[in-house]
Amino acid sequence: MNLAQVIFYILTAITIGSAAFVVLSQHLVRSVFMLFVTLFAVAGLYVFALADFVALTQIVIYVGGVLVLLLFAFLLSSKESLEGMEKIPSGLLSAHRLPGALISVLFLAVLGFIFFQIDFENLNWIKASVANGNVISVSDNTIRNIGINLMSKYLLPLEIVSILLMMVLIGAAHIARKEPKAS
Amino acid sequence: MNFYLIYFLVAISIFGFIAVFSLVSVYAERKISAFIQDRLGPMETGKFGWLQTAADILKLIQKEYIVPALADKVLFTLAPVIIFVAVYLGFVALPWAPGLVPAHMNLGVFYVFAIISIEALGILMAGWGSNNKYSLLGAVRSVAQMVSYEIPIGFAIISAVMISQSLDLQVINYNQGVLATEQIRFFGVYNVNKIGGFLAWNVFQAPHLLVAYVIYFIASLAECNRAPFDLPEAESELIGGFHTEYTGLRFAFIFLAEYAMMFLVAMLGVTLFLGGWNTPLPNIGSLHLADDTTGVFWGIFWLMSKCLLVVAAQMWIRWTLPRLRVDQLMTLCWKVLTPIAFACLVISGLWRLLIVG
Numbered sequence: 257m258n259l260a261q262v263i264f265y266i267l268t269a270i271t272i273g274s275a276a277f278v279v280l281s282q283h284l285v286r287s288v289f290m291l292f293v294t295l296f297a298v299a300g301l302y303v304f305a306l307a308d309f310v311a312l313t314q315i316v317i318y319v320g321g322v323l324v325l326l327l328f329a330f331l332l333s334s335k336e337s338l339e340g341m342e343k344i345p346s347g348l349l350s351a352h353r354l355p356g357a358l359i360s361v362l363f364l365a366v367l368g369f370i371f372f373q374i375d376f377e378n379l380n381w382i383k384a385s386v387a388n389g390n391v392i393s394v395s396d397n398t399i400r401n402i403g404i405n406l407m408s409k410y411l412l413p414l415e416i417v418s419i420l421l422m423m424v425l426i427g428a429a430h431i432a433r434k435e436p437k438a439s
Numbered sequence: 440m441n442f443y444l445i446y447f448l449v450a451i452s453i454f455g456f457i458a459v460f461s462l463v464s465v466y467a468e469r470k471i472s473a474f475i476q477d478r479l480g481p482m483e484t485g486k487f488g489w490l491q492t493a494a495d496i497l498k499l500i501q502k503e504y505i506v507p508a509l510a511d512k513v514l515f516t517l518a519p520v521i522i523f524v525a526v527y528l529g530f531v532a533l534p535w536a537p538g539l540v541p542a543h544m545n546l547g548v549f550y551v552f553a554i555i556s557i558e559a560l561g562i563l564m565a566g567w568g569s570n571n572k573y574s575l576l577g578a579v580r581s582v583a584q585m586v587s588y589e590i591p592i593g594f595a596i597i598s599a600v601m602i603s604q605s606l607d608l609q610v611i612n613y614n615q616g617v618l619a620t621e622q623i624r625f626f627g628v629y630n631v632n633k634i635g636g637f638l639a640w641n642v643f644q645a646p647h648l649l650v651a652y653v654i655y656f657i658a659s660l661a662e663c664n665r666a667p668f669d670l671p672e673a674e675s676e677l678i679g680g681f682h683t684e685y686t687g688l689r690f691a692f693i694f695l696a697e698y699a700m701m702f703l704v705a706m707l708g709v710t711l712f713l714g715g716w717n718t719p720l721p722n723i724g725s726l727h728l729a730d731d732t733t734g735v736f737w738g739i740f741w742l743m744s745k746c747l748l749v750v751a752a753q754m755w756i757r758w759t760l761p762r763l764r765v766d767q768l769m770t771l772c773w774k775v776l777t778p779i780a781f782a783c784l785v786i787s788g789l790w791r792l793l794i795v796g
Binding site: 320327328 | 511513514544545546549550552553554556557559560563564567575579582586589606
């Protein structure tokens with residue numbers, strides 16, 4: 257094993273371990289902070305997939321945005337509602353947990369099925385890409401590729417997403433603003 | 440093996456630089472504040488008090504670690520480390536001189552922007568872990584402020600990146616001086632590839648970036664939680680803000696992170712707008728001032744002097760302006776800085792399309 261592989265396995269171990277902690281811990285705030293470790297390690301795994309832009313976007317959006325939002329939501333929620341959560345019976349197959357357990361087991365089954373069905377080394381499209389020289393090397397400038405594709409091939413989806421975000425922003429501003437006094 | 444040894448050496452030297460810079464700048468801050476307030480400042484320890492900060496750090500190292508009884512011990516202990524490491528990692532991508540950069544990456548600007556946002560999480564961790572209402576209020580204020588000011592800072596950065604057409608900090612540096620590989624024009628008109636000097640800096644290549652730099656500078660003060668945006672540690676209301684409960688070396692790390700952050704934002708701003716390690720002296724006729732003052736040592740010298748000037752301006756503003764109120768802070772961010780930053784972004788796009796072509 258070379259150093260890159262060692263780091264890869266360390267990152268996977270951190271991802272899985274911290275994700276397990278997030279799910280299993282009874283301490284809600286520590287779970288949220290542990291989610292930060294999970295997201296960070298996943299960003300590291302993206303770097304291994306030569307998707308450094310996705311890795312950094314993950315840190316900006318999830319760590320800098322979503323996680324802070326989660327924490328704020330946690331800090332602003334009342335103590336009673338949090339205590340109510342602790343009263344939920346904690347058996348693995350209780351009514352509250354059964355749907356979640358079912359979904360995760362089924363998803364694991366789908367993943368396992370795919371993993372054992374497909375021979376990743378000999379997929380046709382991967383072989384074709386390698387034969388055509390359509391591969392990215394470690395030192396390539398991926399951001400140029402992303403930029404050109406976003407502005408040409410994927411312009412319509414990008415615009416649709418931006419309109420959706422615009423609607424969300426306007427909606428949030430509308431909800432948050434003070435109602436003018438009816439005089 | 441030498442390969443890895445260099446990595447370690449680079450990491451240690453960045454840490455050493457941060458430590459020395461903090462020591463010197465705390466002393467400078469005291470002397471500047473004393474000058475502005477017509478006092479003498481520290482005078483007892485060493486000649487002109489220049490040993491004062493060294494004595495302070497010795498005192499901090501000796502102090503006992505106190506963890507409040509009801510604090511969340513794990514979060515409380517980890518928070519200063521995360522705050523410091525977030526800022527420390529930011530230095531990895533910043534170039535010091537032609538060919539001298541700790542880690543060369545295509546996405547340098549984006550990386551620095553991403554890694555700084557982790558600091559907010561560390562601050563929330565400190566505020567929550569302390570289990571103290573002042574700490575928590577300070578942390579919430581600090582994070583609200585940092586998240587809000589990330590928007591104008593982001594747009595100011597993007598408008599500079601649009602002009603230089605690269606996210607690689609070293610390429611941005613190269614294209615602001617005599618070593619440029621692309622066509623660079625003063626005010627988008629005169630070709631200054633051969634002349635260099637301050638005429639080739641981004642703020643003079645496209646004059647609206649001067650406005651963008653002012654926005655960046657104001658927003659970076661808020662990102663560092665420094666006056667006039669130091670609401671998170673407003674002494675009269677919150678004691679010490681999120682670091683109220685910290686003592687000894689842990690406090691020292693939070694302090695170190697604050698000063699490192701000052702230098703980091705100064706360095707990023709200088710790199711993006713003020714020519715980075717490029718010399719301010721232009722070539723005039725047969726006088727090749729720009730060619731003669733470009734090089735590794737000159738690069739470090741110019742970068743350091745520009746950054747220290749910016750840091751001095753940060754200190755000057757801290758001791759001159761009064762603190763803003765929370766509503767004024769948010770008004771300034773959302774109603775003044777963000778629209779102007781948007782305008783800069785649009786002008787950058789038009790500039791690139793119509794003038795530079």
